[in-house]
Amino acid sequence: MNLRCKVNLNTLVFLLILQGATVVIFYGWYVQLRPCESGTPTRKVHVLVLSSWRSGSSFMGQVFSQHPSVFYLMEPAWHVWFTSKEPTARLLRMAVRDVMRSIFQCDFSVMDSYLPEQHNVSFLFMWSHSRALCSPPACPLTPRNQMSSEPQCFQKCDARGLQKVEEACGTYSHVVLKEVRFLELESLYPLLQDPNMDLRIIHLVRDPRAVLKSREESAKSFERDDSIVLGQRKVPAAEVQYQVMQEICRSHVRINERAVLKPPPFLKGRYKLVRYEDVARNPLKEVNDIYEFVGLGMTPQLEDWIYTVTHGNGKGSRKEAFQITSRNATNVSQAWRTMLPYSKVKRVQEVCKGAMSLLGYKTVNGEKEQKRLDIDLLVPQEPYQFSWVSTKKEHKSKR
Numbered sequence: 121m122n123l124r125c126k127v128n129l130n131t132l133v134f135l136l137i138l139q140g141a142t143v144v145i146f147y148g149w150y151v152q153l154r155p156c157e158s159g160t161p162t163r164k165v166h167v168l169v170l171s172s173w174r175s176g177s178s179f180m181g182q183v184f185s186q187h188p189s190v191f192y193l194m195e196p197a198w199h200v201w202f203t204s205k206e207p208t209a210r211l212l213r214m215a216v217r218d219v220m221r222s223i224f225q226c227d228f229s230v231m232d233s234y235l236p237e238q239h240n241v242s243f244l245f246m247w248s249h250s251r252a253l254c255s256p257p258a259c260p261l262t263p264r265n266q267m268s269s270e271p272q273c274f275q276k277c278d279a280r281g282l283q284k285v286e287e288a289c290g291t292y293s294h295v296v297l298k299e300v301r302f303l304e305l306e307s308l309y310p311l312l313q314d315p316n317m318d319l320r321i322i323h324l325v326r327d328p329r330a331v332l333k334s335r336e337e338s339a340k341s342f343e344r345d346d347s348i349v350l351g352q353r354k355v356p357a358a359e360v361q362y363q364v365m366q367e368i369c370r371s372h373v374r375i376n377e378r379a380v381l382k383p384p385p386f387l388k389g390r391y392k393l394v395r396y397e398d399v400a401r402n403p404l405k406e407v408n409d410i411y412e413f414v415g416l417g418m419t420p421q422l423e424d425w426i427y428t429v430t431h432g433n434g435k436g437s438r439k440e441a442f443q444i445t446s447r448n449a450t451n452v453s454q455a456w457r458t459m460l461p462y463s464k465v466k467r468v469q470e471v472c473k474g475a476m477s478l479l480g481y482k483t484v485n486g487e488k489e490q491k492r493l494d495i496d497l498l499v500p501q502e503p504y505q506f507s508w509v510s511t512k513k514e515h516k517s518k519r
């Protein structure tokens with residue numbers, strides 16, 4: 121009797137200690153597993169939205185920019201491309217890569233090479249489109265969990281130097297950069313292999329015929345970019361658009377094949393192809409998938425905003441609060457079919473044949489087929505193939 125009592129007491133004490141230890145261990149895990157909620161995140165996720173001109177990348181950028189966990193910056197490579205004299209895309213790509221690497225790590229000193237000695241936040245290309253630069257600690261204007269208004273930010277959030285920008289960058293779990301000036305993947309390999317980085321690439325593409333139509337509306341503004349893409353080659357004016365489209369389409373093939381066909385081990389699960397048209401047709405689902413891919417959660421405000429900008433004046437009328445205009449996204453993605461003459465469609469189909477077949481855009485064989493909007497030219501995308509180890513696991517295994 122006595123003995124049994126003693127054993128029971130020992131067992132009880134043991135169980136209590138065990139329980140205590142379990143609580144401590146689980147608490148530890150719990151804290152480790154939620155790196156983004158407690159102010160200073162331990163390990164950042166870096167996202168590159170890699171696209172080309174007129175492919176919906178401004179919208180995709182805003183999808184990230186407006187997220188409360190994201191520090192977003194548009195086109196840092198713009199500074200590199202527009203500071204150099206007579207450059208070619210090939211000559212600049214390593215400089216672009218290094219600028220991106222520094223900014224991903226919140227080191228803005230790299231911008232010194234591309235800005236005047238005395239500079240302001242407003243010297244950064246399209247700075248006011250970055251919600252993080254309109255929110256504390258960069259600017260008191262917009263609380264971090266609210267949608268930012270670009271015009272207001274532009275008026276109120278400029279400051280001298282980039283110290284506040286750097287400080288702000290450090291407080292977010294995700295740093296997202298958008299680039300249209302990136303025509304290959306190989307230069308990014310060192311970033312993908314860098315143990316201090318966790319880079320995910322979102323490759324945003326769009327039907328080349330729609331891109332051509334959109335580019336034609338403001339051809340002048342692409343002149344400098346075009347000559348960089350064409351490597352300063354002399355090309356007859358009437359041919360420039362098609363040769364540029366050819367380069368862009370080739371780059372999509374290069375990038376997609378590199379990432380999907382035989383990806384090096386460090387690229388596995390770090391690349392996601394997104395088609396503009398899929399986003400236009402099913403914006404919430406697509407954005408949810410994209411968020412999941414990079415480890416972000418959807419918020420009710422973002423859901424509402426995405427609905428509004430992709431459905432024209434859907435809910436509410438906060439249209440003018442955003443730089444991105446609200447349009448019927450499905451309509452916009454089909455506009456080329458009624459607006460572009462078949463002769464041009466034919467040309468762009470010729471130069472982009474490989475890319476269109478790879479990315480799932482059906483060609484049309486005549487004006488009739490082009491204008492019959494009931495004929496769907498989008499090949500359904502194959503179901504999401506790779507098995508991405510969840511963000512949390514990824515974080516843990518890398519420690």
Ligand SMILES: *[C@@H]1O[C@H](CO)[C@@H](O)[C@H](O)[C@H]1NC(C)=O
Nearest residue numbers: 239240241242277278279280
């Ligand atoms: C730089 O920012 C300061 C502070 O907001 C402002 O007073 C100044 O006019 C700005 N300078 C330029 C060149 O924009």
Ligand SMILES: *[C@@H]1O[C@H](CO)[C@@H](O)[C@H](O)[C@H]1NC(C)=O
Nearest residue numbers: 432447448450451452458493
């Ligand atoms: C969308 O396209 C249809 C058919 O082309 C047209 O009737 C309609 O007005 C368009 N809607 C918008 C919002 O542009």
Ligand SMILES: *[C@@H]1O[C@H](CO)[C@@H](O)[C@H](O)[C@H]1NC(C)=O
Nearest residue numbers: 431432433434448449450451
């Ligand atoms: C957008 O356009 C598509 C196709 O033209 C149409 O089916 C849809 O009803 C339109 N949506 C709105 C909100 O106008």
